[in-house]
């Protein structure tokens with residue numbers, strides 16, 4: 001087998017770590033998953049754990065040769081230079097950790113990091129063929145409310161690297177305390193976490209995965225879907241995007257009322273424009289998307305000569 005250029009893509013989540021070898025045509029092989037809790041169970045051991053995970057993977061796949069780079073998506077905010085993980089509520093051991101510098105020292109390969117939702121959206125833009133679009137926004141409703149914004153082919157980073165935090169836009173009147181510390185963040189009413197609260201309060205005993213299947217027409221869940229739409233429409237009205245990508249675990253639930261969500265989004269979008277030209281597309285997200293997006297990001301950085 002001819003050894004080609006490849007990078008290792010890693011997608012680190014609160015529950016699982018995913019890894020795979022991504023080629024420069026964005027194909028992937030050797031996809032694997034491991035438990036985040038097991039990997040990062042030792043306080044302060046995050047970097048050695050990552051280093052040995054990478055080395056073990058390379059050892060198990062000797063025919064691939066040495067990767068050109070390692071690229072990692074974190075469920076976190078990441079600094080503007082994309083070298084330091086700032087805040088990771090689900091994996092606090094990474095808070096304020098200079099991952100790029102420390103991991104490069106351990107493994108001797110260029111390391112790139114970014115927040116996971118940016119990488120997920122990069123893979124979606126590729127999978128959906130939206131590369132030429134001027135403005136694309138992604139809203140991923142999972143446990144939280146993930147958001148990414150792509151303008152002119154670049155992921156919007158912001159002054160500090162923390163742009164695209166739609167989940168933490170304040171909602172007037174809400175008294176809920178967010179995990180970020182603020183009161184009344186959008187994520188508290190437009191996320192999977194809030195759906196869990198609704199299930200416990202209104203549908204006790206019901207399996208959450210079947211909530212839309214069994215109670216999709218209930219006023220409580222219709223109102224929840226409208227909350228989701230308010231978050232999405234908010235960003236549409238600010239950015240007038242070419243495309244809106246919708247994804248995340250909540251939207252993949254059995255019988256999730258996607259058409260109702262789209263109707264609510266349109267209802268809250270300014271008329272006549274951007275309403276009349278609104279293009280909503282559904283994410284192609286799967287288990288491998290974050291890994292492929294991480295690989296795409298590494299190739300983009302290497303193309304820029306950013307080693």
Ligand SMILES: [Zn+2]
Nearest residue numbers: 168178180185
């Ligand atoms: Zn918040």
